[in-house]
Amino acid sequence: MCKKDFNVKVNKSEVVAAVLPMQEHWLPLSNLDLFLPPVGVMFCYLNPIIVSEKINMNLEFNSIVKILKTSLAETLVSYYAFSGEIVENSAGEPEFLCNNGGFSFIEAFGDVELKEINFYNPDESIEGKFVPKKKHGVLAIQVTQLKCGGIIVGCTFDHRVADAYSANLFLVSWSELAQCKPLSQFPSFRRSTLFPRHPGYYDDSIDDLYVPVSTLPPMKSEILNPNDQVISRIYYVTGDKIEHLQSLSNCHDKKGTKYSQRSKLESFSAFLWKIVACGINKETSGFNNFRFGIVVDGRTRLISNNVDVNNQDKSLKGYFGNVLSIPFGEKKVEDLKEKSLHWVANVVHEFLDIAKTQEHFLGLIDWVEAHCYKLSIATIYAMNGGGPAVVVSSEQHFPAKKINFEWDQPAFWSYHFPWAGKAGYVMPMPRPKGNGDWIVYMHLVKWQMELIEASPSHVFEPVTANYLNLI
Template sequence: MGVKGEFKVKVNKKEVVAAVLPMQEHWLPQSNLDLLLPPLDVGVFFCYNKPITDSSLTFGSMVSVLKKAMAQALVSYYAFAGEMVENSVGEPELLCNNRGVDFIEAFADVKLQDLNLYNPDDTIEGKLVPKKMRGVLCVQATELVCGGLVVACTFDHRVADAYTANMFLVSWAEMAHSKPLTLLPSFRRSLISPRRPGFYNPSLDDMYVPVSALPPPKPQHPNADHLISRIYYVQADELSRLQSLAENSGIGHKTTKLEAFSAFLWKMVAAGVVEGDKICRMGIVVDGRLRMGGGETDRLKLMNTYFGNVLSIPYGEKRADELRERPLSWVANTVHECLESAVTKDHFLDLIDWVEAHRPEPALAKIYASGGEEDAGPAFVVSSGKRFPGSKVDFGWGKPMLGSYHFPWGGEAGYVMPMPSPLGNGDWVVYMHLLKSQMELIETHAAHVFRPLTFDYLLNLV
């Protein structure tokens, strides 16, 4: 689990990759759902073994493939080649000017098998995932001593959610194979326009909050607990076991693996509350594309290719003592009830109207910054990465040995994203950004569920 030796990363080249075709400069307004995102950058990385089927592939030739395919993909995904600016009322807007994507070439004096994947704070953050300085998207290709390759991207969350980023990653790989794009992005903001007149359920005032109404953050002490990132894998049989434990035949619905997993994690986090009976919050990110499709075939097709954010973060809150004492099935049902409020078209239409009613003041999900309240305990958000297209991000030298999001998002709440294991056996790879004390508790009491991700585990990849 420990680092098998420190390593350094040397940047050898930086350039800007723009769309291969010229485009008319224009402004793309942020949708109301985009406006709920604070300035956050999201990282994603892919690790590739040294190519063995084609000995002519060098780092230089692979980078050339990446750049050429990127320039082609940006013709359709032109928003990623733009830059964020403010409009006259201080809201962010996207200037689509084809400024391009910063592309970094680097070398790391480490072998792929020696990367401590379990601890991305040491090996990924600031080394293999680039820090975006300009524009909307930044890419880094890093050559490893063994001939392996790490391709990483950092993108502005205000412009795209994970669904959008996944579409782009697959399209980028398709361009590398000279294939037609499976999905062409749609920028039709009218798909999620506010209603006239607008109206919304008052319960949204409990889920979202104008920035001016946020409580002041608690002062941070030098030795205070802090958020760290780790990557684990959870075996398929453990997921099935949790799902079975969370089942309750009397509630009239089947508990999903994500609900059972989230409930288990909620109980674990509550178990770490030692000072008072604090309120523990757990949110789940809901993608609204299917809901906004509303059963209309043409509209659903458009929503399936919509470029931008179509997210909501409903959350539940319970006292720590209750979460500890109640059975997993009860907590899982609470998770389900939390989700039920947000998996409808009406919820997303209401949310769009809620933002419209508060513009131009910025707002965000309350769970992102809820730590300032008097009895606030720990909070975290689970975002399902079940659509993570790891195996499809093949640029011509094989599928990645590992792909993962990397999102130390800077909020007061933790963040957890389970993704399908590259082994394709039903296991999950789970990126977790939680308090150090919570990680230690989980590793002590749930080591049978959360196993540190290692190179040896990935060696089972066929």
């Protein structure tokens, strides 16, 4: 039984900084650090006291907080950007000031049990309760003890400082130091990796993907229809359903031989694009087109043939910052309805191909330089007036099992990305149990969510305490 009315009380808030002093210095933002809003993530753990008894440890909440704060201060020695702040330099450009000013660390208590939290509806159960608002610095962390003894660790990151990949490096390093293990990956702040070329060059396709905010028409205030409100939901998709979607997205000849293989992410995205389109009534909605994008990490794309590949690969693997692009496709709603899932998956594959080269990311860096560091936004986020738009950002490779602060892996985890834009945002993640299931965080317009839930395919199921084995 979910508990709707419960309180989370903040007991203590303090600033945590690196355990070692550091020389104050500037760290420039790269040309790819200027695009995205804050993002949150939370990890839910069963009662650590019960878990610790199984492994002969003595853990109480105070000792848990001490472990987390001590290891955080140690982690910040390597990840010093999270202990700084973003300010304008003398030229009016945003930069990191690495001053070890620290960030907010909050201790709280929630009068609810883990099994009573309605994870399916994070707007009701998570927002403003377990994932903190960023008030000091570029990071905020909240550790909440629940009535059952369970623990929720919530984090909010300034996306200008780090993309999800970088935040994940930090989280894994934090958990490793909490377990007194050596760091498996050190961060790299070598901004020269993303310096623009001279002379710069970019393909015209970049102009279609990003746009300076200053060129957009002013936002008009409007009274939204309740069905146009943006809401968040968390679902799970079983591994066998993901494989079935992939099978439908692949193309076979008459002998059954595959000759176009689509990834699970491409297949999932094609299905989501098509299922929402199938519920759109062009006459009543006025929508003719539907845009769909996927976030691409450029770290593996930026290896140059002109340097020691092994050394640069190692640097990029640990690169701390943003190395993202958001290619997208735009198709007529009627085509998405009538064509096969295989056809839609091919469209997804084709627009993703745009961002799969080194030249694309080098061109994106040069594009920002050519536009004089003007605040820019992904075009798909800026085109809400012409029809629906959805962006998928996959976290399928995140090692959730490794976020273990001495008391077992999380029973549940999810990103939390509630922002004001009307473009939808979807984040598929692996279930910590590692059984092939996906956890899917969705931040979509209400009518889109209703279409998904009304689908007879029943691919998306609400996350429940029973599914998470919390009951």
